[in-house]
Amino acid sequence: xxxxxxxxxxxxxxxxxxxxxxxxxxxxxxxxxxxxxxxxxxxxxxxxxxxxxxxxxxxxxxxxxxxxxxxxxxxxxxxxxxxxxxxxxxxxxxxxxxxxxxxxxxxxxxxxxxxxxxxxxxxxxxxxxxxxxxxxxxxxxxxxxxxxxxxxxxxxxxxxxxxxxxxxxxxxxxxxxxxxxxxxxxxxxxxxxxxxxxxxxxxxxxxxxxxxxxxxxxxxxxxxxxxxxxxxxxxxxxxxxxxxxxxxxxxxxxxxxxxxxxxxxxxxxxxxxxxxxxxxxxxxxxxxxxxxxxxxxxxxxxxxxxxxxxxxxxxxxxxxxxxxxxxxxxxxxxxxxxxxxxxxxxxxxxxxxxxxxxx
Amino acid sequence: xxxxxxxxxxxxxxxxxxxxxxxxxxxxxxxxxxxxxxxxxxxxxxxxxxxxxxxxxxxxxxxxxxxxxxxxxxxxxxxxxxxxxxxxxxxxxxxxxxxxxxxxxxxxxxxxxxxxxxxxxxxxxxxxxxxxxxxxxxxxxxxxxxxxxxxxxxxxxxxxxxxxxxxxxxxxxxxxxxxxxxxxxxxxxxxxxxxxxxxxxxxxxxxxxxxxxxxxxxxxxxxxxxxxxxxxxxxxxxxxxxxxxxxxxxxxxxxxxxxxxxxxxxxxxxxxxxxxxxxxxxxxxxxxxxxxxxxxxxxxxxxxxxxxxxxxxxxxxxxxxxxxxxxxxxxxxxxxxxxxxxxxxxxx
Numbered sequence: 001x002x003x004x005x006x007x008x009x010x011x012x013x014x015x016x017x018x019x020x021x022x023x024x025x026x027x028x029x030x031x032x033x034x035x036x037x038x039x040x041x042x043x044x045x046x047x048x049x050x051x052x053x054x055x056x057x058x059x060x061x062x063x064x065x066x067x068x069x070x071x072x073x074x075x076x077x078x079x080x081x082x083x084x085x086x087x088x089x090x091x092x093x094x095x096x097x098x099x100x101x102x103x104x105x106x107x108x109x110x111x112x113x114x115x116x117x118x119x120x121x122x123x124x125x126x127x128x129x130x131x132x133x134x135x136x137x138x139x140x141x142x143x144x145x146x147x148x149x150x151x152x153x154x155x156x157x158x159x160x161x162x163x164x165x166x167x168x169x170x171x172x173x174x175x176x177x178x179x180x181x182x183x184x185x186x187x188x189x190x191x192x193x194x195x196x197x198x199x200x201x202x203x204x205x206x207x208x209x210x211x212x213x214x215x216x217x218x219x220x221x222x223x224x225x226x227x228x229x230x231x232x233x234x235x236x237x238x239x240x241x242x243x244x245x246x247x248x249x250x251x252x253x254x255x256x257x258x259x260x261x262x263x264x265x266x267x268x269x270x271x272x273x274x275x276x277x278x279x280x281x282x283x284x285x286x287x288x289x290x291x292x293x294x295x296x297x298x299x300x301x302x303x304x305x306x307x308x309x310x311x312x313x314x315x316x317x318x319x320x321x322x323x324x325x326x327x328x329x330x331x332x333x334x335x336x337x338x339x340x341x342x343x344x345x346x347x348x349x350x351x352x353x354x355x356x357x358x359x
Numbered sequence: 360x361x362x363x364x365x366x367x368x369x370x371x372x373x374x375x376x377x378x379x380x381x382x383x384x385x386x387x388x389x390x391x392x393x394x395x396x397x398x399x400x401x402x403x404x405x406x407x408x409x410x411x412x413x414x415x416x417x418x419x420x421x422x423x424x425x426x427x428x429x430x431x432x433x434x435x436x437x438x439x440x441x442x443x444x445x446x447x448x449x450x451x452x453x454x455x456x457x458x459x460x461x462x463x464x465x466x467x468x469x470x471x472x473x474x475x476x477x478x479x480x481x482x483x484x485x486x487x488x489x490x491x492x493x494x495x496x497x498x499x500x501x502x503x504x505x506x507x508x509x510x511x512x513x514x515x516x517x518x519x520x521x522x523x524x525x526x527x528x529x530x531x532x533x534x535x536x537x538x539x540x541x542x543x544x545x546x547x548x549x550x551x552x553x554x555x556x557x558x559x560x561x562x563x564x565x566x567x568x569x570x571x572x573x574x575x576x577x578x579x580x581x582x583x584x585x586x587x588x589x590x591x592x593x594x595x596x597x598x599x600x601x602x603x604x605x606x607x608x609x610x611x612x613x614x615x616x617x618x619x620x621x622x623x624x625x626x627x628x629x630x631x632x633x634x635x636x637x638x639x640x641x642x643x644x645x646x647x648x649x650x651x652x653x654x655x656x657x658x659x660x661x662x663x664x665x666x667x668x669x670x671x672x673x674x675x676x677x678x679x680x681x682x683x684x685x686x687x688x689x690x691x692x693x694x695x696x697x698x699x700x701x702x703x704x705x706x707x
Contacts, residue, residue, distance in 0.1 A: 111469060133654075134560075134561055134562065134563075134650065135556050135560050135561065135562035135619070136562075136563075137524060137526065137532075137562055137563060137564075137565065137619050138526070138531060138546065139550065145544070145546070145547060145548055146546070146548065147531075147533055147537050147541065147544065148533075148534075148537065149531065149532050149533060149534075149563050149565065150532050150533055150534040150537075150563060150565065150593065150594070150597075150600065151534070151563025151564075151565070151597060151599075151600035151603075151646060152534075152563050152646075153646045153647055153650045154643060154646075154647070155647055156650075166495065168495065168496070173496060173504075173505070173507065174495075174507050174508050175505060175506075175507060175508055176506075176507075176508040176509070176510075179505050179506065179508075183505065186503065186505065187503075188496065188503065188504070189503060190503055190504065190551055190552075191551070192497060192550055192551050192552040193548055193549070193550050193551070194548075194550040194552060198493050198557075199493075199556075199557050199559075199560035200560070201557070201559050201560070202492070202493050202557035202558075202559075202560065203492055203493065204492070204493035204494075204495060205492075205494075205495060205507050205508060205509025205510055206509075207495070207507070207508070207509075235508065236509070238509075239508070239509040242509070258493075258495050278508075282512060285509070285511050286511055286512070286513055289492070289511050289514075
């Protein structure tokens with residue numbers, strides 16, 4: 001049997017984006033895995049507060065003043081008092097890959113008791129193809145110890161490029177407020193040893209707690225929306241980005257994987273606070289989901305930015321009747337792309353970059 | 360989640376006997392099969408007498424039973440090899456049918472406990488499926504899990520599950536080229552999850568370890584697709600893959616679910632992949648035509664039962680694939696024959 005190649009570190013090609021409002025003590029536990037990488041810290045909340053970064057990490061830190069200074073009037077698209085502000089970090093990064101993690105997420109252990117190097121697994125996921133066109137019953141066929149099963153067409157075995165790697169969480173699961181209220185003590189203790197591609201044409205709830213993506217392939221779609229202060233909704237930032245991203249990935253023949261790696265989610269947020277934030281979202285998503293399921297992107301949209309702007313148009317046209325918020329959101333989506341293109345004029349992630357093949 | 364109660368008399372376990380000595384097979388399964396009714400169908404090509412240990416509640420069907428029940432309408436329908444189990448489906452009167460290949464024994468989960476595939480299949484079939492939106496924590500109805508944030512509430516009641524596809528440890532269901540290339544590749548990874556395969560996504564359904572709701576999808580499992588040099592090694596067949604695609608299209612159309620994942624069985628070493636490779640790669644080639652056809656197939660609103668759907672699919676196969684390969688013409692004809700036989704035998 002051929003030796004398994006070591007997973008490349010990608011330390012000069014990957015940025016770790018962390019939104020924070022309190023402190024970064026959690027980084028101490030991640031030190032063995034994160035220290036080689038450059039961190040982009042997006043400080044939410046009061047900019048006069050000083051966030052201490054543990055010694056030895058190479059980082060850049062942006063607070064609200066920095067965001068306003070860099071983006072000027074376009075800063076209006078970046079949420080305030082919500083971890084959605086993290087997407088500013090994606091925009092200013094100059095790297096090919098992004099890993100984003102919440103500051104209440106720690107290193108988990110696998111069933112053998114070994115510490116899980118989440119970043120390494122995300123890199124493995126992103127560097128190997130996805131299989132969105134046909135479901136493999138043994139999950140990711142590119143993992144060691146697996147392969148395509150009988151009946152899987154050979155013509156589909158090259159797979160598609162992987163744009164997103166969606167990791168999961170042990171301990172506190174990512175439940176919405178109503179579920180948290182009904183099951184306050186439920187903990188996720190099930191380690192499911194699988195990575196799988198979410199099939200084309202199927203939407204999913206993308207959680208931003210433990211997420212990796214290829215910024216070159218999909219970066220501009222990772223806008224986390226208008227949430228928090230002054231907005232009628234919260235805790236739907238990653239959901240919104242996930243639905244936009246999935247529609248665009250399906251259109252551009254890119255894959256999204258979910259499953260490993262697990263992190264340990266330590267903090268359960270207050271379900272009553274969450275309910276207030278999510279309340280509108282719970283109703284609105286009943287209309288939002290059919291919208292995303294039905295939306296068709298024209299063949300002429302061959303770059304992520306083109307797809308995203310088209311989506312923004314559709315959002316304005318079809319969702320505004322639910323609430324004027326969606327008009328604001330659609331405008332913010334356009335502002336986001338303008339800001340992205342301004343900060344990324346050439347090279348990877350730029351509008352002018354070679355378009356991916358559209359389906 | 361409320362406890363799922365299995366009414367044992369709602370279940371038939373159908374075993375296609377490809378080998379004559381079922382002693383070790385039945386003994387291995389005794390802890391899990393002994394409370395259920397079993398239908399053992401002997402491969403009509405098998406010459407030797409079946410050896411089955413006592414203490415089971417079972418019916419054995421052989422070639423003479425098949426000939427008697429099916430009569431002259433056998434026509435294009437062959438029950439030899441793996442197809443023999445379809446006769447079991449035909450004569451069963453139960454709501455849930457579970458089938459396991461006769462070269463499989465119980466597997467152990469990651470805690471070292473023996474897995475009862477019967478109860479897991481029943482759980483899969485009797486809890487809702489969620490084909491319209493993917494839940495990242497997999498099955499939301501199982502203990503310790505739920506729907507995640509962002510999952511629309513209107514979709515949380517789910518739909519009925521028509522088919523449950525289990526998996527295999529040790530000898531996985533790889534095709535001959537894959538296993539020949541990687542002779543030491545064994546599946547040792549126990550993935551503790553079952554999930555609904557989303558609507559409109561196709562998958563390769565392996566017949567090695569499956570279960571279905573016969574009331575919902577029974578007629579959809581047809582012994583229609585045979586290869587020329589089909590033998591009694593799974594590497595040499597694609598009949599289950601064909602059947603599985605039909606069932607998935609039908610489930611998608613009738614808003615039923617198909618689940619994949621646990622339970623696992625332990626599949627024993629048998630056969631030689633390289634020897635199987637020497638036979639034609641017919642199945643592998645034909646998949647290239649079969650898959651795009653099923654992916655694009657849309658059934659009409661007037662097809663409201665599984666029977667209607669089978670007839671419609673057969674017509675579409677004949678029309679769209681008939682000119683590609685005569686195999687497809689006979690598959691379509693067999694599906695139509697099967698529907699007639701099914702109606703006659705089951706008195707509908």
